[in-house]
Amino acid sequence: MEMVDGAERLRALTDLESCLLVEAAAGTGKTSLLAGRVVMLLAHGVDPQSIAAITFTELAAGELRQRIASYLHRIIEGRIPDELRPALPSGPDAAQTEMLRAAAKRLDELTCGTIHSFCHDLLKTYSVEAAIDPGADVLDGDQADFAFDAIFDRWWRGRLDRTAPAAGDPIASVARRDPINAEGLLRSFAKFRRRHRGARPLPADLDAHADVEFAESVREFRRWCDQVDVPPEADPDIVALEALVSHFQGRFDPLPDFEGLLELAHPAWLPIMRKGTSNLRDYRRRTLWRKVGGADGERLADQAEEHFGRCRQAYCTLMGRIATSIIGIFSGELDEVMMEYETFKRRAAVLDFDDLLFTSREVLRDHPSVRATAAERFSRLLVDEFQDTDPVQAEIIFLLCGTAKDDRAWHARSLRPGHLFVVGDPKQAIYSFRAARTWRRISGCARRSRRNSPTIFSGSPRTFGLEARFWTT
Incomplete structure (x- = not known):
């Protein structure tokens, strides 16, 4: 029985020279479609080394790689998977079979992993431009949190141990006002700044007539x-x-x-x-x-x-x-914590997960030669679960897939034909607030700059009880 979306599925498998976004609900076979498109690219002679399939978790990446390998070997054996039968109703022709046999021998050259592992490989290749140690280890989430907390603890004790705090010292002031909750408030704010490293407080706008x-x-x-x-x-x-x-x-x-x-x-x-x-x-x-x-x-x-x-x-x-x-005052006081954390990582030759993303984006933004060679190296990017891709990750992908001389914001860039294929379902977004915005930009429903979207920091109700907005870049 022919599926109601058969024409769309066929296009996703065979229209290999167009950039496509596939939006479909859970259980409709989006990941199978992505794996099938990879196999069809291989059947048309695309070098496995130039294909990068990116998904959300290491587990999902392993399953995706396994599915690609399964499809490939079944087709070579003459057993066409049902998911690929619309594109290969009579099986592959002689040239396609030869291409698939050659690709099967080099399948380990295909990149299939998370966006973080993809960025790590990218940074190791361009470590000079990224100004990082090429052998830098990557801290997992727990290790990074432990290091950051230790740095914050040392800073907090140092500020409170001063025998004669400067007049108007904001840290001493907030500690005197609420000695129990002040530390938690500042720690949560420091973690907020680490998590939103591009966030900057709005300039103070109080004047004599504020009230x-x-x-x-x-x-x-x-x-x-x-x-x-x-x-x-x-x-x-x-x-x-x-x-x-x-x-x-x-x-x-x-x-x-x-x-x-x-x-x-x-x-x-x-x-x-x-x-x-x-x-x-x-x-x-x-x-x-x-x-x-x-x-x-x-x-x-x-x-x-x-x-x-x-x-x-x-x-x-x-x-x-x-x-x-x-x-704004707190943010300035916490600059010291953020600088100490960056100094620790540099001296220890380690990176955290955010470094992988932000440094990759900066290298691709600031070095056109890196952007050009990396885009040539990965000429086909396929992204699964795109609804959970945040704007930084999306910008990395669009920098690699965009036309060479397009300097517009990432979501407005012209893409090279066939270089990007994304699948997802915004209704399944784990991080719905950030991801839904990213998805709307990609699908053309929103075209505003991220700079115009403020991130909100909420303080402890007992200590602060207010909200302040930050511009994010």
């Missing part, structure tokens, strides 16, 4: 309450909002130091705040307005909720600006 918008929105709420002639107890939230206005009033001229920023970020708790945070809760006074407003109760409730929403938005904006200033 004006919030104060004016609360005053407008109060003027509206006075106009509708209702007693203040009809909406106690306005009283709480006015208390918040007084917390900020006159505190931005001159701009506060770090201690002042911490105080501003932690106003005294009020009933309009969510428990354990400085964030405002949703509006909960509609019932009161219905009671005091009589026939106009519903309309007044809508208007009150609208006013509260504007106040809440202005408050969140103000607190976000304060949080970004604090995080």
